[in-house]
Amino acid sequence: MKTIAGAKAKRISAAIAVMASAALTLSGCMYPEEQTPGNSSSARQAVLTVQDAVDQFQQGTGLLPIVSADESVPRYEKFKIDLAKLKRMDYLGSIPKAAFENGGKDQFLLLNEETDPEVKLLDIVVYQKAVDVQRKVDAYMDSHGGEIPAGEERYPGFWALDADELGSKLDAVKSMYSGQSLDYMVDEKGEVYLDYALDIATAIGKAGAAPAADADLRSYLVDESYYVPVKAPEYRWKDEQPLAVVS
Template sequence: MTGTLLGLLLLGTTLSGCLYPGEQKQTAVNYRESVKRIQAAVDDYQQEEGLLPILNADEDTPKYEKFRIDLDKLNKKGYLDELPATAFEKGGSAYFLILDEETNPVVKVMDLVTFQKVNDVQRQINRYKSAHGGNLPAAEELYPGLYTIDTDKAGTGSITLTSVYSGQPLEFIMDKDGVVYVDYIFDIMTVVNKNENGQDMSKDLRLLLEHSSYFVPVKSLPYLWLNSQPVPQPQS
């Protein structure tokens, strides 16, 4: 493992920069009850209505943003007595999604703080790219085809990200086209180290996060196990 990657895994929990709306309370919110209530409502709705209560999404919408649950429909049809305080529709900082929609629909949480911060970094990258003839504010090639961001050039130094899984700071990375993602290597390695046996390391390693938490790894790339570590795979 490179020195940079090792450094990422050893970072502490102290963060600088501004606090986004909902970020502080999110760490204290237990999503267990919200997920349980919505899962029961989704199961009942599917059994009685014959379909899932999801909002329309484009074909190209990423997996961890795609099948958003229509909470208002569940509420108005009596499957959900009230919307959870954790939901965006109620002023919270989460969307609720359905994964494995065709086989075993399961309710998961999409963190909107993470989503918004990536979008904020993306805007800065786009501005830099536009003003510099298509060049990117890249610091170093962290993985093949993926780069860390020179925060001074991009003007993103105040945007920091705390993991919903571990509470550790995470890095923003971008591909050769300047598309921004979150690097979840620390969180994936944490799950791997906790469960060294019985894990299928041949598939997309984001499944480990998906199965070990209520949260989905939003704004992420697929990870493969290469050279004894998770390596994100650029899509372009």
């Protein structure tokens, strides 16, 4: 396993720092809402429709229409909305075309389930690409005595995924927030992640103020869009830039 924080890693860190600085300066000038992939009118309408159904269901039953999930399931994958139940009980006229259950590319999730339930979307296409890469990493580790196919260190405890070492081409993943390509990363356990640092820096710039040191910066992406960040590690604000941290 390579653990060298080389020149490339330093350039990446510098690029993030520059983006963070520019974002904080320009604030709302970047990311026009109507041009953000995760804020399309179709996504908005689908989320609003399901949100209304969820609210009515909760008011009528005192419960939430979610599928039970194990405690080990990550926060931004955990509470899937039972769209079939909402339709069966006449809270939904039809399942949205965007829904995975209806042949679409989005999984409807619920966040803030204990306080203020909020409907969000998970991009299944991005999720599946990350899962496919995870399978390749698992197979590599099985055949290499647990070694991970790691390139340069991106953050403490996270490395760029070395596609050459893995011996496989990695499917490109585009951010649902900016349309820019996301890089794959891997931690010391071989868990695959996607790096959203530049998107987070831009979202923080739009918010107009530096976050608290202990804030989970993924929330900025959720607040900026109808989509949750797929396979994102936690981030903290350090030295005026987002830093992925081992949770």
